[in-house]
Amino acid sequence: MKRIRHVLLGILSMSLLTGCWDQMLFKNVRLILGVGIDKAEGENVLVTFVLPDVSDKKRNAPEIISVSGETAREARSNLGKKLNLVPDGAKNRFLMIGEQLAKNDIYTVLDVFYRDPRSALNAKIGVVEDRAESLLQTGYMRKPNFILNLDKQxxxxxxxxxxxxxxxxxxxxxxxxxGQDVILPYLAAGDGTPLIKGVALFNSKSLTGTLDTRESKLCLLLADRMGKKAILTLPIPNQPKKIGSKMTFRVFHTKRKLDVDVNKGKVVVTIDLLLKAEAEEFSPDHLDETGQVSKLNEFFSKELTQEAQKVVQKLQKANCDVFGIGRRIIAFHPEAWKTMDWNSTYPLITIQPNVKVEISRPGIIY
Known part of the structure; x- marks a missing residue:
């Protein structure tokens, strides 16, 4: 009797379960793996979709379809007219925005992603030199797998x-x-594969400039945003220009200090960056000689400080506050902030970067 009671209770409990009321089966949708958005004629946008191959030929190559619309959402609806399944962006892996569109206001095409509860908000986002459609189409024609793995690149x-x-x-x-601006990956259609050219600089929601890959690396270090590793190559002092006249070292630890001083409306910013490094390639050798490492540290510190100053100049020219200086002023100098027009003030403030290199690991050989 007790066992029957438990069985009846279990059946009753199962009848109260709602089940997967919001499920969406893969067999009923066509997944979108990548999206590129460009400015089209007039006020329209051209959206390029990267779709997986669902044919019986098993080509393992994506299908690239470009559709225009007055909005990004309308373009996806128009895509549905070309497919025999409902397009779904829940597994989208990247979003590429054409340069011309990015110079206006990127949020005009991002709004749809934030309003759709099924959007893949973890998708990578970047800006493409010229047109996103060209990048996706060119990469597809030459090496299809590189487009499918653009997010991994x-x-x-x-x-x-x-x-x-x-x-x-x-x-x-x-x-x-x-009080802060974003920087995004900047890509172009390369020779057979997408080419990473550096970072795109934004002022608020509009593209205003770019940095190349060397400058972007130093910019990220100054912003205290180092990835898992950072590798730098610099010329060795007093060496003729030839193969082997440069040193490559890996930064394994950073320490960044940012000071913002506001006095009578004048803003002075100091960025002190310490790079602890390990020698990865140094053909002249003899890092164990007295004073050799000290001379290299002094020389590299001076070189990187000069490069950092040029990066800061480009950031200010593009009016891109990637360091969040304005955010510091809002937090610690609110009264001064109220009197500022930050877009006009930021390009004129004094920003002094100081880079110090310490080669503390010579590698397995001296």
Missing amino acids: ILSAETFTILPEENIQSICTVLFDP
Whole structure:
């Protein structure tokens, strides 16, 4: 009798379960793996979709379809007219925005991703030199797998501190922050594969400039955003220009200090950056000689400080506050902030970067 009571209780409990009321089966949808958005004629946008191969030929190559619409959402609806299944962006892996569109206001095409509860907000986002459609179509024609793995290419560059770790979700709050700006991956159609050119600089929601890969690496270090590793190559002092006249070292630890001083409306910013490094390639050898490491540290510190000053100049020219200086002023000098027009003030403030290199690991040989 007791066993029957337990069985009846279990059956009653199962009848109260709701089940998977919101399930969506793969057999009923066509997944979108990548998206590129460009400015089209007039006020329309051209959206390029990367879709997996579902044919019986098993080509393992994506299908690339470009559709225009007055909005990004309308373009996806128009895509549905070309497919025999409902397009679904829940597994989207990257979003590429054309340069011309990015110069206007990228949020105009991002809004749909934030409003759709099924959006893949962890998808990588970047800006494409010229048009996103060209990047996706060119990569597809030459090497299809590289387009399918474009997000992995970006992840690899993040590991080496070439690109910032960003996605659709992470940039949302910064886009609306008056005291900080975003930087995004900047790509182009390369010879057979997408080419990472550096980072795109933004002022608020608009593209205003770019940095190359060397400059982006130093910019990220100054912003205290080092990836898992950072590798730098610099000329060796008093060496003729030839193969073997440069040293490559790996940064394994950083310490960044940012001071913002506001006095009578004048803003002075000091960025002190310490790079602890390990020698990875140094053909002249003899790092154990007295004073050799000290001379290299002094020379490399001076070289990187000069490069950092040029990076800061480009950031100010692009009006891109990637260091969040305005956010510091809002937090610690609110009264001064109220009197500032930050877009006009930021390009004119004094920002002094100081880079110090310490080669503390010579490698397994001296």
